[in-house]
Amino acid sequence: MSLSIHIGSETCQNETLAIIRRRSLRRDIGMTQPNSPKLKGGDVDPAELARLLVTVGESRNVEAFEALFRFYAPKVRAFMTMKTKDRQAAEELMQETMSSVWIKAAQFDPDRGNASAWIFTIARNIRIDAYRRKRPALDLDDQALMPEEAPQADRELEKAQEAKLLRNALATLPPEQQDVLKMAFFEDKPHSAIAEQMGLPLGTVKSRIRLAFSKLRDALEDRR
Amino acid sequence: MSVRHHISDELLLDYAAGTLSEGWSLAIATHLALCPTCRRQLDAMEGAAGALLDKISVEPVADDESWQRMRARLEGSKAPQPESKPKPRGEHRPAAVIPEPLRSYLGSDVEGLKWRALGRGAYHIRIPTDDPSTQVRLLRIPAGKPVPEHTHSGRELTLVLSGSFRDGESVFARGDIEEADDDLLHTPTASEGEDCICLAVTEAPLRFTSWIVRMIQPILKI
Secondary structure, eight states, X not given: OHHHHHHHHHHHHTHHHHHHHHHHHHXXXXXXXXXXXXXXXXXXXXXXXHHXXXXXXXXXXXXXXHHHHHHHHXXXXXXXXXXXXXXHHHHHHHHHHHHHHHHHGGGOOTTTOOHHHHHHHHHHHHHXXXXXXXXXOOOTTOTTOOOOSSOOHHHHTTHXXXXXXXXXXXXXXXXXXXXXXXXXXXXXXXXXXXXXXXXXXXXXXHHHHHHHHHHHHHHHHHHO | OOOOSOOOHHHHHHHHHTOSOHHHHHHHHHHHHHOHHHHHHHHHHHHHHHHHHHHOOOOOOOOHHHHHHHHHXXXXXXXXXXXXXXXXXXXXXXXXXXXXXXXXXXTSOGGGOOOEEEEXXXXXXXXXXXXXXXEEEEEXXXXXXXXXXXXXXXXEEXXXXXXXXXXXXXXXXXXXXXXXXXXXXXXXXXXXXXXXEEEEEEEOOOOOSSHHXXXXXXXXXX
């Protein structure tokens, strides 16, 4: 109880400054108001999201984190709701995810990936833990890891640009391919369950997945 | 020498989405350690998931209450340790034969393994997991010999860790993964010259509750 009063007064003292910073950050990432009905996620610049995440990692900047929270929290909550169907449970899992983002922000490496992909993997892992499943993961620092054959210097600068290409390419996929990807990522269904639910032969779902990723790969290759 | 036999898109998608169970995921993650190409595919898939997350359209709800809860949590959370910074990617000499995460499951690299004889010169080690839907084993097949006990139903993943095996026209060497299902009749045979060590994941055999069925199960080979 005393803790929340303390935080409340602290927020009050810094309110004006915080609002000013928040506004400028929102402008930076293309938002005028949080949760504005017109806000489309696709309009937000991935480079700005990455910059905010790096800022959080480097300096524990609460304003940068709030901007990320206002952008991602509703999306992560919606992501969690698609599996749990329970708003309160989804809220808890979202809080868990965003708190993990705050704690692990320093591990985010903009040369290795984009902010949204990184936050997706955190949300996914929280959901796996919540359902007490196990997912053995790759250790990128393992001595036995087979390194990339050639150092890909050109890739390193452009993870944020890659994110834009993926967004655009996704938008051009036929709806039936987009649906399969959404069901896989959001509804937590393996491709065999997707086939069953859609009443499609397994081969049809497989070929939709292969066509979708071959198009996404082409989009990424064209850039090089 | 690079990997020639990769993971199918649909299986990698299940892994990227987190819907693949532990036994299969162990084979996928270990293949990823040996295959930069599939690591790039995984990155692209997680990138696609991120892009789809961005595109989720949300109802205009006030998030202030959520944010206040989050703030309270931040105050309570410890400052993260500075060593959590990403390490620079240096040269990694393949000093270990068995990569992570499999090495941890086995508790040691190849030289420390306790093999159990399977007959006809072959050995195996059962790898315990919490996944009742799969059976996970490390196999050591003598050079030139076929993989023993090779009947299975449903999906099977075989990942080569050392040596190689031949299946029909194809040769599978270190890092290569073979994805088979029950439609495929196959007889993998270890190549001459070197024993083949591979990780084999199969669907767990059906377990019958009746003791009579259990007794005749080996006879009927079901």
